[in-house]
Amino acid sequence: MIYRTLAPSFDEFTRDSLVLLCPRCNSNNLHQCNVEVWFRREEHGDGIHTTVKGLTSTVEPSPAKDCPGNRECLRIGFWCEHCSHETGRGGDMLPIHTLEIMQHKGVTLIQWVV
Numbered sequence: 606m607i608y609r610t611l612a613p614s615f616d617e618f619t620r621d622s623l624v625l626l627c628p629r630c631n632s633n634n635l636h637q638c639n640v641e642v643w644f645r646r647e648e649h650g651d652g653i654h655t656t657v658k659g660l661t662s663t664v665e666p667s668p669a670k671d672c673p674g675n676r677e678c679l680r681i682g683f684w685c686e687h688c689s690h691e692t693g694r695g696g697d698m699l700p701i702h703t704l705e706i707m708q709h710k711g712v713t714l715i716q717w718v719v
């Protein structure tokens with residue numbers, strides 16, 4: 606699985622917290638709309654894939670070829686108040702940006718998937 610990544614940018618919210626900025630328009634008005642998690646017991650092994658979208662969640666086996674990276678991975682889909690314009694079934698905004706938190710060789714990466 607090959608894709609481009611982009612480092613996230615933040616504004617300071619308080620001394621102890623940051624505000625995530627939109628990778629397209631730099632707005633701070635991002636909204637989470639779905640979450641995906643891949644978990645594997647062994648590096649490059651098969652795993653499970655959990656998806657939460659609206660009020661629905663699913664858990665299913667995930668063959669190694671469909672798991673991002675080589676260990677655990679979390680992806681959060683966002684829509685932006687300023688540059689999102691598409692809605693899905695039921696009128697929910699569709700995610701246009703995906704933030705990825707991925708285990709990679711002993712470190713944790715955080716990046717936009719573009």
Ligand SMILES: [Zn+2]
Nearest residue numbers: 627630685688
């Ligand atoms: Zn935006």
